[in-house]
Structures are given as C-alpha cells and as structure tokens.
Amino acid sequence: MARVLLFGRLADQAGWREREIEAADLSTLRASLSQADPVLGEALAGPGVQVAVDKTIVRGEAALSAASEVAFLPPMSGG
C-alpha cells in the first residue's frame, strides 16, 4: 500500500488527490493507475511530469514499501 498523491492538473484530471494503492514498485503502480484510468495513466507519463518518492524526485524505477508516499508532479508553475 503506497500513498499516492496527485498535484495540479493531474488531480483535476483524475478527480482525486490522494489514494492508497497496492504496488511493490513504481512501474507496477503506474500500470495499476493506467488500468483503472487510462487517460490518467497517459497524463502521468506525459512530458514534464516528475515523480517523488518520500518527497525526493526519482527518475526511472523505485521499489515501494507499505509506508511509501508517491507524488506525481506536473510541470511546476512557480508561485
């Protein structure tokens, strides 16, 4: 069970901001999210979308534990 957070337009697109999802690693999590919502799955893989695991930006694959927090971050606009 990873805690998944969506930010900005990704949350608007998905219709949710936070959800608990079972996944052993990032690619499994992405597959699971895509299966439930293919449009969201495509948006999460879109240009400029970054992933943070436990508040650290991760590129590529990462193992997830039950306590992991995974955040999908669309391009940042600045404040």
Added chain:
Amino acid sequence: MARVLLFGRLADQAGWREREIEAADLSTLRASLSQADPVLGEALAGPGVQVAVDKTIVRGEAALSAASEVAFLPPMSGG
C-alpha cells in the same frame, strides 16, 4: 543682504552655518567671505564645492538680491 548657508565640512571649518552678508553678486560675496576668513575663502573655491542660488546650482557669476539665498555645497556624500 544675501542669506549665506554653509553645509557639511564647510560649516565646521567656518564655525557658522548661516549668515546675512551684503553683496551684489557672487564674486563680491566670495571676496567678502575671503576677507573675513581667508581659510574659508579658499575652501569655498576648492574642488567639488558647488554654489546654489535660491536652491538652484549656479556655475560662474550670479547677481544677488536682498532676498537671495546662497548655499555653498561641498562634495555630496549621498545618504
């Protein structure tokens, strides 16, 4: 009678900041000030010292009326 004002180090040198002095023009005023205090006269003619008549910088000669205000301004330091 012109109202003569000294600023900054000129006032410290002269030992006064404001005085009424009879003079028809600037050169007469300078001569009168030099006669009374030759060291001050030299300082007033020193590099970077500007003269304002009625709060406007004047280069060279200027006629003075009874109501004129003549200010001797040493190099400005900024605030």
Added chain:
Amino acid sequence: MIVTLTDQPFEPGVLVSAFCAGREETGAVATFIGLARAEQGAARALELEAYPGFTDAAITEIAQGAVTRFALQDVHIVHRVGVITPGEAIVFVATAAAHRREAFEACDYLMDYLKSRAPFWKKEHGPEGPRWIEPTARDRTDAQRWDQEA
C-alpha cells in the same frame, strides 16, 4: 532563516518590522512583496497548490544556497498557498546583508526562483473559469540569468 507556507493572509509590514528589529550589523534589508493583481477583472482569484514538506524543503535549500552565494546575514520567505484574492500578498522575501548590492541581488535571485522554479501549481480563476498556469517565457529568462552568472 525562516521559510513558511501559509494558507492565511499575512501583513507584509509586520514581517518587515520584525525582520529589521535589533540589527546592529545589518546595513541593508531588501524586501519583495508579490501581490495578486485583479487585471481589470480578468483574474478573480489565484489558487496556489504546494506539496507540504517538499515545497518548503526545496525553497529552504535554495535560500540556504543564497545565504552562501550572497553572504547574507538572514533570509525570511513567506509564501501563500490556497485561494488568494486580488490585492492580497502572495509572497514575501526579505534579505539582510552588510551592503545593499548583496541584499538586492539575493532578493531578486530568490524571487526569480520562487516565481519560475519553485514547486507550486497555480490556477487562475477568471471570468472564463479556472485555468492552470505554466511559467512565462520571461520567468524562465529571469531565472536563467543566475545560471549564466554562476
């Protein structure tokens, strides 16, 4: 150094007074206050989303870098999140240094970062409904000035 995200309106003047108080060796305090503009009714409100723990950590890291880079004595950053209405303060940055050039440049540098690269997501609520905002070309150019000079 203080970095705060807040969903409540704040009064910049109160922050300035606190920041300036008791500084016997600070010659220069530069501050910047970003306000939400009404744009003649085109912008009804601004909504800023942050990722708590991530956004403030990212800003703190940049602010610490600025302290070193510009020999700052102190920095205070406050950033609003949530819904912000026209006239309200969005961001406050204050920098303290011995001399003014460092204070100015650090404040400018921090604002360029905050406006273009800091992890916020911005939604504008206008007459045509809400719209997510991307950084402007000028924001990117402003921020890049510091890369070239580094």
Added chain:
Amino acid sequence: MIVTLTDQPFEPGVLVSAFCAGREETGAVATFIGLARAEQGAARALELEAYPGFTDAAITEIAQGAVTRFALQDVHIVHRVGVITPGEAIVFVATAAAHRREAFEACDYLMDYLKSRAPFWKKEHGPEGPRWIEPTARDRTDAQRWDQEA
C-alpha cells in the same frame, strides 16, 4: 509619490503596510531599508545633513524620472537626517509596478542615486571622533551602471 526627509526615527514596516494597502493592479512591491551599522563599535552614530528644499527637490526629480523610466505605479522614499544611531533606519525606498523586474530595478536605481549622488553630507561619529564621509568607489560604480544602460 511621496518623498520625505525626517529627523525622527521611523518604522519601515508601518510604511510597507501603508504602501501595499489597496493595490489591486500592483503585482510587485520592492523595498529597501538602509540601516545604520554599529561596525563592532567603530561607528557610534551617523549624522546626515540635508539642505531642505534642495535635497528633497533633487530626490523628487530623480524619483519622477524613475517612474517614467521603469513604468512605476508608485514610489515612496523616506530619508533620515540628523543623528542616527546603529540599528536605526536611514533610508526607506518602496517601488510599485505591475511586474517584479521593474520594481526591483527602480528600487536599486533609486538606492544607488540616494547613496552616492543625493545631496547629503555625512559625518561619522566613531571612537576617534567625527569624520566627514565621501562616496565610496563602489557607490560611484554602482550609480554609473545606470548611465551606461540608459
């Protein structure tokens, strides 16, 4: 636009609050506060002399030029005169503009002018007695930046 010379201490934060209030079309407020430094006891007090009616007129003229040059919406300048003790504010400049670059540059420009060219005469009271100050080389260089860019 307000330009004030005062021989009384002032609180910069109060000026900031007043300057920021009710601005629906201002995106950017930059401020600068110059404080008197103790310099580890080397400076006990600063004494600034102005020529009332001449000094404020000269500053007002430069501020009006800055409004045009940087497309400012507003400027507020307060400058202390008389004896100023360490930690007290010497100068306050606030600029308001639609965008931050103009607000920052105008504030920087006005401070360069005020620190190096404005008609003040400055005396430092230190442990070795009073001493009249001339502009530093850096003050002159800073002010000249704007001539080259003009």
